[in-house]
Amino acid sequence: RDTDRSRGLGDVYKRQIGNSGKNRKERPLRMKTLTRNAYAKVNLALDVLRRREDGYHDVCMIMQNLSLYDTLTFTVEEADTLTITLACDKAFVPCDARNLIYKAIALMGETYHLTGHVHVELVKRIPVEAGMAGGSTDCAAAFHAMRELYGLDVSDQELMKLGVKLGADVPYCIMAKTALSEGIGEVLTEVAPLPDCFVVVAKPTISVSTKMVYENLHANELQHHPDVAGMVDALKQGDLSGVASRMENVLETVTTKLYPQIEEIKQTMKESGAENAIMSGSGPTVFGLYTEKATAEQAAEKIRQQYGLSEVYVTQPC
Ligand code: ATP
Numbered sequence: 001r002d003t004d005r006s007r008g009l010g011d012v013y014k015r016q017i018g019n020s021g022k023n024r025k026e027r028p029l030r031m032k033t034l035t036r037n038a039y040a041k042v043n044l045a046l047d048v049l050r051r052r053e054d055g056y057h058d059v060c061m062i063m064q065n066l067s068l069y070d071t072l073t074f075t076v077e078e079a080d081t082l083t084i085t086l087a088c089d090k091a092f093v094p095c096d097a098r099n100l101i102y103k104a105i106a107l108m109g110e111t112y113h114l115t116g117h118v119h120v121e122l123v124k125r126i127p128v129e130a131g132m133a134g135g136s137t138d139c140a141a142a143f144h145a146m147r148e149l150y151g152l153d154v155s156d157q158e159l160m161k162l163g164v165k166l167g168a169d170v171p172y173c174i175m176a177k178t179a180l181s182e183g184i185g186e187v188l189t190e191v192a193p194l195p196d197c198f199v200v201v202a203k204p205t206i207s208v209s210t211k212m213v214y215e216n217l218h219a220n221e222l223q224h225h226p227d228v229a230g231m232v233d234a235l236k237q238g239d240l241s242g243v244a245s246r247m248e249n250v251l252e253t254v255t256t257k258l259y260p261q262i263e264e265i266k267q268t269m270k271e272s273g274a275e276n277a278i279m280s281g282s283g284p285t286v287f288g289l290y291t292e293k294a295t296a297e298q299a300a301e302k303i304r305q306q307y308g309l310s311e312v313y314v315t316q317p318c
Pocket of ligand 1: 093094098099100101127128129130131132133134135136138139169210281282
């Protein structure tokens with residue numbers, strides 16, 4: 001890899017044009033566009049093992065992507081320095097250096113000496129502050145896109161090492177396959193995917209701070225831990241009820257006391273035919289697994305009506 005000097009799009013395009021000179025006049029020399037979808041995740045199981053000296057927590061989780069996604073369109077133009085601009089269809093999403101997409105592009109630029117003007121259009125569909133890794137998955141999409149746009153010879157493993165600097169869920173989002181997640185979330189082992197089913201996702205209109213949830217969790221005093229190893233086996237056997245019966249999230253010990261609606265939505269999902277229902281991540285999103293599409297759609301409609309929620313979706317594992 002060329003690490004001695006700045007790499008701009010010019011390097012990429014000159015190489016391409018060298019390969020096919022007949023396109024010299026027609027194609028834009030100094031601009032490139034790329035669109036990527038960034039998928040939401042849920043935690044089929046979430047266990048917290050201990051609080052570490054550095055304040056992070058050691059976790060043991062099963063992560064699964066769902067067919068609910070943001071769409072990111074990247075446009076890159078040649079420039080002498082690296083500049084980044086971002087636009088989003090939802091006004092409440094920050095479009096400056098606080099955005100994880102911005103941070104990913106800046107980190108890639110710094111690490112691989114990239115130049116150019118990068119503009120990103122974000123269509124936001126994943127609920128925000130929901131426990132579905134919305135920001136982290138956009139961040140992962142930005143890492144992948146930058147690698148492709150600049151033709152970088154960088155492995156997923158390398159991207160994951162960079163990604164963990166920006167968030168514990170980012171390495172998983174870069175990997176984007178059903179996985180056992182350990183350490184602070186950066187030690188990932190691929191496991192068998194969730195069998196075909198329908199996943200109803202419901203985001204209550206309450207705001208839950210991830211920091212607050214972890215600070216109020218008494219990790220060393222937890223009475224019960226999810227059977228994560230049993231879930232890995234059930235996944236391997238394609239046993240949906242075996243997976244569903246082991247769904248558990250220890251962070252609910254904090255959130256359901258503070259926000260009873262989380263428990264109520266779980267119960268409504270189960271009464272409406274879900275194999276099981278739990279909270280995802282640090283919440284407040286609740287999700288339930290259904291074997292039949294019609295049952296899932298009826299349950300989603302019931303939750304919309306009963307709780308007056310707009311962010312309720314019928315999704316599938318992907
Ligand atoms: P996690 O499941 O990883 O805990 P989350 O669902 O709790 O994530 P996000 O949706 O990622 O939370 O957003 C948390 C905050 O991060 C938002 O309030 C927002 O200000 C900021 N943010 C930064 N980048 C993004 C992004 N690309 N999309 C949405 N929010 C972002």
